[in-house]
Amino acid sequence: MRQDAVRFLAALLLGCLSTTVFAHRYDIEIDPALALLQVRLCFAGAAPASLTSGSPRAVGYISDLRIEGVHSGARAQLRRGRIQLQNIPPGACLGYRVNLDRITDNRISYRSAGSRLVDIRTWLWRPERVPARTRLSFKLPQGVKVAGPWPTVGDQKHTFWLPDTPADWSGRVVFGQLKRTAVTVGSTDLDITLMGDFDRGQIDDVRTWVGGAADNIRRVYGNFPLADAGVLVVALVNGYGYEPVPWAEVQRSGRPEAHFFINQNAPLQAFINDWTPTHEMAHMLHPSMEWRFKWVYEGLASYYQNVARARSGQLTQQQAWQKLYDGFQRGLKQARRGFGGYMEVYWRGAAAALIADVTLRQQSQNSQSLDSALQQFGQCCFTPVTTWNGFAFFERLDRLTDSTVFSDVFGRYANSDEFPDVTPVLRELGIRVDNGRVHLTADGPWVALRTDLMTRPLLLSESQ
Ligand SMILES: [Zn+2]
Structure with a gap:
């Protein structure tokens, strides 16, 4: 037997062994x-x-x-x-x-x-x-x-x-009797498993709204954050009201997956209009974090559910700022009551995210942002097996951006009950509020930054 044939057979045998050991x-x-x-x-x-x-x-x-x-x-x-x-x-x-x-x-x-x-x-x-x-x-x-x-x-x-x-x-x-489909978002193929009785039209609809939400998150820094992620869509039997997605969450065992429990008879437009799918996809932007930092990761997702939808045109800039403002007010109301509820947790983190994003953009002459910081984190430090301590996460983002913004902003609110005051940031961005109604004005030192933030990702390649 010729030597290369022996080598070929040996490689074949090793190949077989490596798949059966x-x-x-x-x-x-x-x-x-x-x-x-x-x-x-x-x-x-x-x-x-x-x-x-x-x-x-x-x-x-x-x-x-x-x-x-x-x-x-x-x-x-x-x-x-x-x-x-x-x-x-x-x-x-x-x-x-x-x-x-x-x-x-x-x-x-x-x-x-x-x-x-x-x-x-x-x-x-x-x-x-x-x-x-x-x-x-x-x-x-x-x-x-x-x-x-x-x-x-x-x-x-x-x-x-x-x-x-x-x-x-x-x-x-x-x-x-599961059905499977997939959508491609940037360079990521997102597998979708459907549990329930879905007809072809409904599967197409799921691909549309799941793909749309994932594409919104692609607009945070130009790529979907994870190369390998899954989606599970479960048709609820009944008794969960009329919202299109009464319940959704991200699970991370094995690999990150977004799970959506849906009223499958809701019209496609209701799923597209719903913030929930984009919110869940936004959780792919950050790593697993300790439970006591729930306000941080829920805040990041709540912030980006509006920013990313504005970037894709699902919300106007006006609507996105209004939704952020309304959220901050709901959180503040609960914080004042000492209630410690869901709104306070989500919007305390979203307010910190806005302040950190704007501060980093200001300090870097708009060459860095929360987008680019998360992109850098994704490239260097995301592992699908680690639960992060919040302070370690802030320090890592600081190191990546050569700043102290994350420890300063998130660290401050991690150590107090204080609800972040976004008033100075809104003023600098030219956002005026009358009777709870947001107005986007030309009057503020950082107005251009306001538009940038809601219209396009700040890519690393641009900032380097
Ligand atoms: Zn969430």
Whole structure:
């Protein structure tokens, strides 16, 4: 055999090996009623000392926990919210069942039109750190599909790699008669999974409003922030009012995904007019942050839901400033009452975002902005597995922009109950307010900056 042929065969063999060598392996079976999960976890080499689901609630759903085969002294037992493992021989397998019908909270388990959505923290017991090449493989009843926030193994539709995102991060898997589509935004292909009974026209509509919202966020710095992100659209069965998107959120286990729970019969224009899709997509601009910094990430999303929609022409500049102003007023009202409610949290952060954006633009003669700072952060520092402390995030943005704007502005409001006063910034931008009505005037030292902010992204390439 010629030498290059030997080399070719050796490469082929190595290629085969590299796709078949797994770390831990999960084999998961779901029954036709989509109520019962049978999980088998086989360890590659030594088993970890314990497994976690990432949620204290999961102990209420698991049963029939056992080590397969006869291994004297091997034990698996639930203790202090974890599965404690003792004397597990290398290569042994653990089995357990999870009864999804025991879950009553719609946010972590939801059924519609022959499908089921479930939070992975209810059933995916895993080591604290997931070794590379850990694999999940689903065995499904006839006609049932599965979608989760994980990359598939090669072209196997029902087998996935399990990334090592933190155990307590939320993520969802869906089973049933799912439909799939995608939209391309800049250089990102956004996969869309639809759960529910969607006809072709409705799928086209979903692509239109999801693609539109993602495209709005592309206008923050010229590209969609993430190369790999997903979208899940769930048709609510009933009883959630008439808003097009009564509930939506971003989940980050596996990969970042925006989840929209919708009234699918609402007209397309209602979805396009709704701020929610753009708000959720805006969460792709920042990393996971500790819960106590919720006001920061909700603020960034609330700020950009208006700025990005103005840039795409969905809102006029006047409307966008009015919406920001109205939001600040709602937040201020709650802050004055000492209420500490949702409006205060969201709009306190949005006010800080406006002040930081304008200050950075002023200090840099409009060569830097919140847009370019987030773009730089995305390029250097975004990892899909890290939860950031807010102060570390502000310091990193300072370092990237060679300023102290983020620690000064966000740091100040992180350490006090004070609601940010946007009055001086609005005045400088030539924005006058009479009886709650915003007027855009030519009278202010930074009027040109006001227009820039609402009309175009400030790209790094322009500022360098
Ligand atoms: Zn949000």
